[in-house]
Amino acid sequence: MPTEQTESTRAASASVTGYRLILPDDWAQIPLRHGTEEAVRRILDEAFSRIPPGSPEDKIGPYKRELERRFRAAVGRAQEGKALDLYLPVRSVGNANLGASIVVSESRLPHRRGQAAHSEPTDVAMQLLSSDGAENADLSSGELDGALAVRREHIADADRGAALGSRRVEYVVSVPDDPDxxxxxxxxxxxxxxxxxxxxxxxxEWFDAVMATLRWRRG
Incomplete structure (x- = not known):
């Protein structure tokens, strides 16, 4: 005889269809699969609206073009990596300073002939985090919303695509009930x-606090 499921039990058994993060109002989400151009245009229009009235056009025109170029370049780089979402501080966008970002993506591991159906989540997470060969990375693990999470922090040197070095923190989290x-x-x-x-x-420290708000959305 089947037992009656409570609302919380049904929610826990449903498959994960998305995620939620809590960020301050001055950070904006740019979806990278659908609705990207609409989000980009809205953010740029809001940034341009903060330009003081009466500002000289010979200075405003180049400023707008450079702001849009830098903003679209950040979006383009995230799209090249086949990410899901890009988060940028819109207040910084208005100041032409894109000095921080959050890129959210999803990976699905392919099955290979001769291998076990599923690898241990901890082993997979470590492989994913070390795949780019970053040296002197600070690695730790824990849980986020009941799922295994591996955190890596490292310093990336300046290269051809970036004039400055950057501090990077990555969380790789096993999606519940789907080992791949x-x-x-x-x-x-x-x-x-x-x-x-x-x-x-x-x-x-702020980003670590944001990641503590991660919650799964279930269908």
Whole structure:
């Protein structure tokens, strides 16, 4: 005889269809699969609306073009990585300073002939986090909303695509009830120009607090 399920039991048994993070109002979400252009246009229009009336057009025109170029470049880089969502501080966008970002993505591991159906989540998470060969990374693990989470923090040196080095923190989280599915959130900041400065430290602590708000959405 079947037993009656409570609302919480039904919610726990439903498959994960999404996620939720709580961020301050001055951070905006840009979806990267659908509705990207609408979100980009809305954020840019809001930034342009904060330009003081009567500002000289010979200065405002180049400013708008450079702001839009930098903003769209950040969105484009996230899309190249096939991410789900990009989060940017819209107040910084208005100041033409895109010095921090959060990129959310999802990975599904392929099955290979001759391998076990599923690998241990801890082993998979460590492999995913170390796949780019970053040295001197600070690794730790724990749980977020009941799911295994591995955290990595490291300093990325400046390269051809970035004028400054950056402080990066990544969380890779095993999606509940689906061993081959992984959620990833990657935070990056240049701090006040030095990824080791006090501003970078404070922003890393802030991102850790944001990740503590992760909750799964279930169908």
């Amino acid at each position: 599915r992984w959620f990833a959130a990657a935070f990056s900041t240049v701090g006040g120009g030095d990824p080791r400065d006090e501003l970078a430290e404070a922003l890393v």
